[in-house]
Amino acid sequence: MNSYYPSNWSESPQEKSELKHPPLNNYTREHWESKAVQSSQETRSEFELLLTVFDTLPCIGFILNSAGVILSVSQFGAEYLGYDAFELNQKLVSKVFHTEDRARCQAKLAKLQQQTQISQWSARLVSKDDRVVWVRTRIRLVPQTQSNPIIFLVCEEIISPQQKQEAHRETKHKIAEEALQQQLMKERLVGKTLGRIHQSLNLEEILKTTVAEVQQFLGCDRVIIFRIHPDGSGVVVVESVGSQWRAMSGTLINDRHFAEVYIRLYKQGRVHAVEDIYAAGLSQCHVDLLAQFQARANLVVPIVHKEQLWGLLVAQQCGETRKWQSSEIDLLKSLATQSAIAIQRSELYQQAQTELSQRQQAEDALRKQFQRERLGAAIAQRIRKSLNLDTILNATVAEVRQALQTDRVIIFRFEPDWSGNVVVESVGSIWPAILGTNIYDPCFEQKYILPYQQGRVKSIEDIHTANLSQCHFDLLARFQVRANLVVPILNKERLWGLLVAHHCCDGRQWQQFEIDLLTSLASQVAIAIQQSQLYEQAKAQAKREQALNQVTQSIRRSLDLETIFSTATHEIEKLLQVDCAQIVQYLPERKLWVTVAECCKGLDLAVGVGLEIPDENNEIANRLKRLEVVRIDDTDSFKGKINRGAAQNFPGAWLLVPLHFNSSVWGALGLMMDVGPYHWQDSEVELICEVADQLAIALQQAELYNQSCLATATALTQAQQLEKALQELQRTQAQLVQSEKMSSLGQLVAGVAHEINNPVSFIYGNLIHAGGYAKDLLSLIQLYQKQYPIPTPEIQSEIEALDLDFLIEDLPKLLDSMKSGAERICEIVSSLRNFSRIAEAERKAVDIHEGLDSTLVILRNRLKAHGDSPGIHVIKEYGNLPKVECYAGQLNQVFMNLFSNAIDAIDEQNQSRTPEQIQAKPSTIRVCTELLNDHQVAIRIVDNGPGMTEQVKARLFDPFFTTKPVGTGTGLGLSISYQIVVERHGGQLLCFSELGQGTEFVIQIPSI
Structure with a gap:
């Protein structure tokens, strides 16, 4: 029995404490069960039931979480063991048990996860003052929530020595049993x-x-x-x-x-x-x-x-x-x-696994070798079957990308200046496409071109660790490249381009078989390029022959030299892919060579036509006159001032073939290449000589045709000249009549204005004095009325008879009305005199606004409403114009014609409109003036009349053209106006009109 206790433990503390702490007996269990039954009858939850009776029992009770940590100790239990109420909280409950009993306690708690209640067992508790208490212990699992159960542990003390011995034996037996079970x-x-x-x-x-x-x-x-x-x-x-x-x-x-x-x-x-x-x-x-x-x-x-x-x-x-x-x-x-x-x-x-992986890698290498050979064979077969280089290259990059399982494969082609373009590409959908991208990198040219020309292959596993130059790194990073493999494509020992594989997602260690694959495919691509070039050369030869036939047929179809030369130069430029083709004519009387036809690549206009080259001291001209073919591979080799001058206009390489007519030189057919030196091939020279022979035949045929057409053309020209002279005579005659009428009208208007002006001036001058006299008399009358407020009966009778108050009020008004009328007559006279300037032939600075106002005064009667005519409202929008140097009378005639036409058009429109329509859209003529710039003014006359069709507008300024009924117009008004504005003043007369939208005439003339 004593072996279960520590050597420093004894019974005396327990015996002493029994006087302080009453023993735990069967009352605890019976009280617990009775309380639980009673509470159960009250239909309360199990957790609430146990919690209710927890602090009422005279026993040692613990509330634990699922890990065996103490959440609460009953008040009796804490006092019995000598602890404060919260001292044991958050400690493991096994710590309260005897050291030899802790394992059993932990095992019981673990077993509680499979069953909610454990049968009682004997154990020992140790109080705070090391007192050992034998107890019978029972535990119960109470689900508070689904994931957080609560454990109730209750201990009853064993009081009698017999019970302690029995518990001791039982514990020893249990320990042995549990030791065996643990083993x-x-x-x-x-x-x-x-x-x-x-x-x-x-x-x-x-x-x-x-x-x-x-x-x-x-x-x-x-x-x-x-x-x-x-x-x-x-x-x-x-x-x-x-x-x-x-x-x-x-x-x-x-x-x-x-x-x-x-x-x-x-x-x-x-x-x-x-x-x-x-x-x-x-x-x-x-x-x-x-x-x-x-x-x-x-x-x-x-x-x-x-x-x-x-x-x-x-x-x-x-x-x-x-x-x-x-x-x-x-x-x-x-x-x-x-x-x-x-x-x-x-x-x-x-x-x-490693050995298996190595075996699999060997098998993969054999499989990849087979795929490489099969891919190379497939591309070689495709090259033999197809002559379409684009098809071959596109299929190659697609198959290479699939074979290498990489992100992008491209073929990059170099230009002569070592810039280049991505000509074909196969790229994954998540990476940017760079097809067609032009790349020029000077540091690339300096560092990499020579090694690639020598057949070097470059592989980069990771651009971040490859120690690349900054420009090379930036170039690859621009295309999101992380690793790349570059193989040169050599065509006839010349670097044609590069076959490039890009890995973008991360770095990549390129395997030797992958390098071998790209090297082999680059050789196959070079073969395809060479084969395609040979095919293109054969096609070009056939095309040349076809073009020669076409040139010959074109020359024979036409007898017009200009058409023949134009056709020949265009076809030759396309045929030989030269930069410029020219036909030059020799003029012996002027000792000049003149360009008569030209076609240059990239130019729509023949800028060289009309260029003259002197014949004297010109060695090339002398050779052409001897009917020799002149080949010049590089114009830098020219000697002589004249030849160098021509070479500055067309540098590069020349081929000149003489054109002969009647056994003498007529001119030459010239070809130019602006990239020199260029060696002219014999086939090219033979082809141009054949074209020159056809042109010589065309010259003879055209000469005969021109001679036959000359007589017909002469007769036709004479007839046209007679017809034109007749039309000019008729127009001049009509213009003279119109000018005479306007001159007579101007003289009449000037005379009438003069005759009216004299009496009106007299009247207007006397009205001023009469007004002063009347004012004085009225003031005298008012003074009399003030001094003699009560007149005599005779005077009073006369005042009433005269209605003196009315007379005093009305007389000033009457004089003001007479003055206003006289001023109006003066205004009309001024307008008439201004308009009469039509007879003046000299140019002088005038106010445009005065001319417009004078014309509108003369036409006032037509603008006013009378009878069925509703009248026309004139809107003046005058700008700030300086005085304009012009022929004032002629310009007034233009204003008269334009205003008259606008009034006629509006009157014609109003005849077909109802009063309601006229009221809804009144007739208006708007006159606007503005200064366009420092040297030009514009006068706009806009009406809201019926407008005109495009057909009428196209013939508007033709002499004798009119849309008015017969007898109402001569058709010369706008024609003469056009001549006055355009020919006499160097300006413009423009017309803008749409049917149903009115008409606008714009006069633009220089201000100086």
């Missing part, structure tokens, strides 16, 4: 782990399962496997830990003291068991290391593999100290051995 469980755990090792080759899965089962079996807070690296550092590779403790999986530990002191010992198989890290005499750095894991007790077993320390199997108790049992140490040692076996099996499996 069976340990053997089962080891066997299960061994079976798992034989069933699985997944080392991580085996180790994870092992630490989880070890933690559950030991009931500790954490179990880990710590992998040790060769340098002594290590990492937590697997872990099983309670939810309330910090997870340390993946933690890297590099402790030099640990490596220097413990690695050697663990390598020898030492097991390190620590009950309390703070009382075990560990170094401070070791304590700090374990504190990172929140460990209080620590058990470490080494895992030795092939006589090397592979790692450590570690069990830790975090919440409290723990004495590790020998059975627990043996279990971890056994599991460490099994883990070493699992590690060895995993390594053997990895080795087998």
Whole structure:
């Protein structure tokens, strides 16, 4: 019996405390059950029932969470054990039990997860003052919520010695039984782990399962496997830990003291068991290391593999100290051995996998070699079957991208200046397309062109680590390239372009078979290019022959020299792909060579036509006159001032073939290439000579045709001249009549204005004096009335007879009216005199607005409403105009014609409109003037009449054209107006009109 107690424990504290604390007896259970039944009858929840009676029972009661942590202690229990009410809260309940009974308590709590109630068992509690109390313990799981159950633990004290002995024997028997059961469980755990090792080759899965089962079996807070690296550092590779403790999986530990002191010992198989890290005499750095894991007790077993320390199997108790049992140490040692076996099996499996992978890589290499050969053969077959270079190149990049499983494959073609274009491309959908991109990089030309011409292949695994020049890096980064493989395409030992594979998503190590594949395909592409060029040359030859036939047929179809020359130069330019083709005529009387026809590439206009080259001291001209063909491969070799001058206009290479007519030179057919030196081929010279022969025949035929047409043309010209002279005579005659009429009208208007002006001036002058006299008389009358307010009867009678008050009021008004009328007559006279300037033939500076106003005054009668005519409203929008140098009378005639036409058009429109329509849209003529710039003014006359059609507008200024009925118009008004504005004043007369939208005439004349 005494072996179950610590040596420093005794019975005396219990005997003394029995006087203070009443014993726990069967009343506790009966009271609990009766209270529960009573509460159950009140239909309350189980948790609420137990909570209600918890503090009313005279027993030691605990409320725990699912992890065995104390949430609450009954008041009686806390006092009985000597603790304050909240002192035990948040501590493990096993800590209250005797050390030898804690494992049973933890096992009971773990078993409670499978069943809600555990039968009672005997155990020992230890009070705060180390008093031991034998109790019978029962526990019950109460679901408070689905995920947070509550455990009620109740202890009843065993009072009699007989009961204590019985409990002692029972406890000893239970301990032995549980030890046997634990041994069976340990053997089962080891066997299960061994079976798992034989069933699985997944080392991580085996180790994870092992630490989880070890933690559950030991009931500790954490179990880990710590992998040790060769340098002594290590990492937590697997872990099983309670939810309330910090997870340390993946933690890297590099402790030099640990490596220097413990690695050697663990390598020898030492097991390190620590009950309390703070009382075990560990170094401070070791304590700090374990504190990172929140460990209080620590058990470490080494895992030795092939006589090397592979790692450590570690069990830790975090919440409290723990004495590790020998059975627990043996279990971890056994599991460490099994883990070493699992590690060895995993390594053997990895080795087998590596060998299998190497075999698969060899098979992949053979398969890729076969694919490369098959791809090369397919492309070679396609080259033999097709002459379409674009089709071949596009299929090549698509198949290469698929074979290499890369992001982009392109073919880049160089230009003569070493710039270039991406001519074909195959690219993944997530990467930007660069087809057609033009690239010119000077540093690329300086550094890479020569190696590529020598056949060098360049592979870049990662542009960020390849030590590239900045410009090269920027070029590749621009296209989102991460790795690339470049193979040159050489055509006749000349660098034609590059076959390039781009890997964009990440870096890539290019394999040798991939480099060999692209090198082989680049050779096949070069063959395709050469074959395509030969095919294109054959096509060009056939095209030349066809073009020669076409030129010949074109020359024979026409007898017009201009058409023949134009056709010949265009066809020759297209035929030989020259930069310029010209026909030059020799003029012996002027000793000049003159360009008569030209066709230059890229130019729509023949800018060289009319160019003259002197004949004297010109060696090239002398050779042409001797009917020699002149070949010049480079105009820089010219000698002589004249030849160099011509070469400046057309630098490069020339081919000149003489054109003969009647055994003498007529001119020459010239071809130019603006890139020199250029060597003219014999086939080109022969073709041009044949074209020159056809042109010589055309010259003879055209000469005969021109002679036959000359007589007809002469007769036709004479007839046309007579017809034109007749029309001019008729127009001049009509203009003379119109001018005479306007001159007579001007003289008449000037005479009338003069005759009217004399009496009106007399009247207007006397009206001023009459007004003053009347004012004086009226003032005298008012003075009389003031001095003699009561007149005599005779005077009063006369005042009434004269209606003196009315006379005094009306006389000033009468005089003002007469003055206004006289001023109006003066205004009309001024307008007439202004309009009469039509007879003036000299140019002078005048006010345009005066001319407009004078014309409107003369036409006022037509503008006013009378009879059925509603009248026309004139809107003046005058700008700020300076005086304009012009023929004032002629310009007034233009104003008269335009205003008259607008009035006629509006009157004609109003005849077909109802009064309502006229009221809704009144007739208006708007007159606007503005200064367009410092040297030009504009006068706009706009009406809202019926407008006119495009056909009428096209003939508006033709002489004798009119839309008015016969007898109402001569058709010369607008024609004469046009001549006055355009010919006499150097201006413009414009008309804008749409049918139904009115008409606008714009007069633009220089202001100076």
